[in-house]
Structures are given as structure tokens and as C-alpha cells.
Amino acid sequence: MIHRYVSNGYRIVLDTNSGAVHIFGEAPFAMLDYLDGSVPDKPPEGMLRDLSDRFGEETLREGYGEILELYRKGQLFSADVYGPYAALLKNAPIKSMCLNIAHDCNLRCRYCFAAQGDFGGERMLMPFSVAKSAVDFLVAHSGARHNLELDFFGGEPLMNFDVVKKTVAYAHSLEKQHNKNFRFTITTNGLLLNDDRIDFINREMSNCILSLDGRKEVNDRLRVRVDGSGCYDSIVPKFQKLVARRSREKDYYVRGTFTKYNLDFTNDVKHYLELGFPEISVEPVVSDPRLDYSIREEDLPRVSEEYDRLSQLVIERAKEGRGFDFFHFMVDLNQGPCVIKRLRGCSCGNEYVAVTPTGDVYPCHQFVGKPEWRMGSVLDDTLDTEMKNRFALTNVYSKPECRGCWAKFYCSGGCNANNLEYEGDIRRPHKVSCFLEKKRLECAIMIQAALADSGNEQMRG
């Protein structure tokens, strides 16, 4: 299977099953119209007849030879041989945990999937005893995995920061005995940041996610406090202080959500850069299409245009030596994840679980609040292994629409929670998310092409 497209003047051909990415000249790109899944030793008659006036026979024969070479090397129309691996994903250890340390929030963001902090239930903070049991549960179910991830999430984790600190200390205390390396991450809206907390986060958290939606008017329209006022003025100086004091060895992302209200989100990315935040993630809101701010199918052409605009900004800044990272455009074409990882996907409900303040285990943070998806409890060390195996086998081969999709080894089947929420089934991909994911991948690969071609731009046509 191949995917071919033209973007920013580059004719890009992606070979899905090998992962090879090629930039084609005009003649070989035109020849692909005549090839269907394989490359015969000799060019099809019709191809030479139809294209010789346009390109000349010598160019065509040379181009065809190059196509044939790629085919023989397994870099074009290569076969999908990974199906058998997908069946082996059961019984994996659990190695990542999202700890919903606070089912409460000091903001009332209008688009919040966590029902403005309480996940549709009672507002409460996780007691340390539950957090401790969660860490024990993770260690006990992690098998031989060395790297364990613990994400402090909410609601707003800083509302329960003493428990965050105690949990970090407790997890560290287990590392040597169990041969584990804990990596902590936190997602915060910033309101309760102070110097001590900034220092703790910068010391202990391998990654921190700072929630900000870009320009003040964009942020303050939807990210509001209980009294309806915006939070921009309070949080931006705190985020700037955190980033200024943070080691470059450690990750952070300023993370925004774009909605129908700011389809020009490239301007929000520019605003982050003006504020001094070059590590950026901006994601589409995922919400009921009936709501005013939701991204609907009719908005997709406009969003596509904006991703193209953002791609240009990424390329321009990189060429000027002022590059920045946009999370969803980051793709390492050479040393990216192995195909087994790509089959595992997000691993929700299998290697990754979420834990609520009462100790209940769910497949991920987005399933919390849906009792039928409760998998167990860290308090009595129960886990529904049947449900775990069901998630383990939820992959691109068990999702009929993914099986034939060129992007299957990049998005790995998408977000199961979004699939459930908007398509009614964890194995039926959410259409809007799929469209946007494919567009972002096309942009990400084009950016790599443009940067590889930087200087002479010889492959651009």
C-alpha cells in the first residue's frame, strides 16, 4: 500500500508497510497511475504510450528503473506482514498510569471532557493512601518493565499538591528494591503555581504540560474561573517563570485546545513563540458536534488550510535557525517507534490505565465516569483481565476501517475513547479525528521533505 500526495510543491510517496518516504519527480509520480500494488519487470505498454509525449522515452525508462529498484528493495508496494504480531499483544505488563489526583478544578473550561473537573461525579481529592496503593498496583503489574510512568492529572493536580509530593517520594522509595525507574509528568492549568511548586515540578517531572490556549482573547473565552473571568493574566507569568527555570534536558509543552472560535490557530502558535514557549502542542477540541465551539465536518477544509499555514511557519522558522516543536508534526522517519509499538497504539486499558480518587481503575482518563468501563480497583488489587485483553486486541487489524488506511502505522488506530464517545464503538474510528490526523501526518512528512531539500529545493516541482 502506498499513499501519494502533493504538498507545498513536493510529490510525496509513502510506502505504508516499510515506512519508507520518497520524493518523486514528475515522471515517476505520473507512472504510479499505471501501477497497482506491484511493479512488473517491464513498464506497462499503456504507460509508455500515454506518457512519452510529455516526458520522453529516456526519462520514462530511467524513472521506471528507479521505481523498480525501490520495489525490489521492499520500499514501494511492500507487503503487510505484521498481522501475526498483533495477536501477541495480550498479557502485557502495565507500565503507565494516569493518576487522577484531583477530581476537582479551579477553572470551569467550557469544553472540558472531564465535566469541568469532577468527571461527572463528586468533587474530591485523592487521599495519599489511595495514591500509595496505586503506585503499589503499578509496580505489582509492571512485570519486567524498567521505565514506569506516572502522570498527575485531574481536574487540577495542584489542588492536591501535598499528595503529589508524597506520592513522588513514595514511588522513588520503591525504585531500587524493584529495579524500576519512575518518570513523572503533570498537567496543570497554572493557577496555583508558586516558586516552591515550580522548583518541585522542574526537579521531579520529566515532562509537564502547561494548559494555555494562545492569545488572551482566545484563552479567556473558554478557559474561565468559577466566576466566569479569564485566567490568562494570572497564569502566563507563572508559566514563563517555570520554563525559564527548567533544565533543557527535560520536556515541557504548552498545550492548547483549538475550537471553531480560533480556526486561525497558527496565530496562537505565534503568540506562544512571542511568550517564549517553543515547545508547543495544540489540539482540536473533541466535543459534541451540536455545541457552538465544536469542530464539525464542514470545518475540516478550513482546518486543513490552517495546518498548511502552520507547516509553512515551522519550515520558515527552522530555516532561519529559530525552529520550534509542534507536537503533532514531530515525526522521526529514521528512528521512530518499532512496528510493535505502532501496533500497540496508545495502549489504553492494556499497558496504560487511569486511577480515580476512590481507587477505581479505568482504561484511560477519558473512560473515567463510565461505570461499565471500570476495570478494577487499586485498593483490593483487582483487574478485569478479560477487558484488558479486549483492549490489547483493539488495534489496526481489528478496526476494519484502519486495516486499509495508509496512516495505520502512524496513528495506530486513533483514540479509543473518542471512538466510543462519537462513533459508539472503540473499534470504529472517529471520522473527524481521522481526517485531522491524516492531514497532520501529511504536513509532518512534507516538513521533513522540505527541510531535507533545504538549500537547493531541487525536488520541488
Next chain:
Amino acid sequence: MKQIKTLNRANLKESAARGGCGECQASCQSACKTSCTVTNQKCENKNR
């Protein structure tokens, strides 16, 4: 090659043989939480 430029030396097939150590980050632990991209995760396999 004159008319085709290959951007990478990726070979997913080879990665199947030595992959699957499971030490890399779960994608939702990075910066998304509401969508899923797996390709942007770093490989942490020391034996690759």
C-alpha cells in the same frame, strides 16, 4: 537515483525483529490526552 529521492532508511520490517521492548513512553503520557499519535514517540530500545 536521479528522479526519486528517498528521505529515510526506515524499515519497519526490521524493527519487528528487534522491537517490542515496551520501555518507551505511552503516547497519552506526553502532550495529548485527547488524541493519539504514536509515531512521534521516541524509541528507547537500547538493543535496536
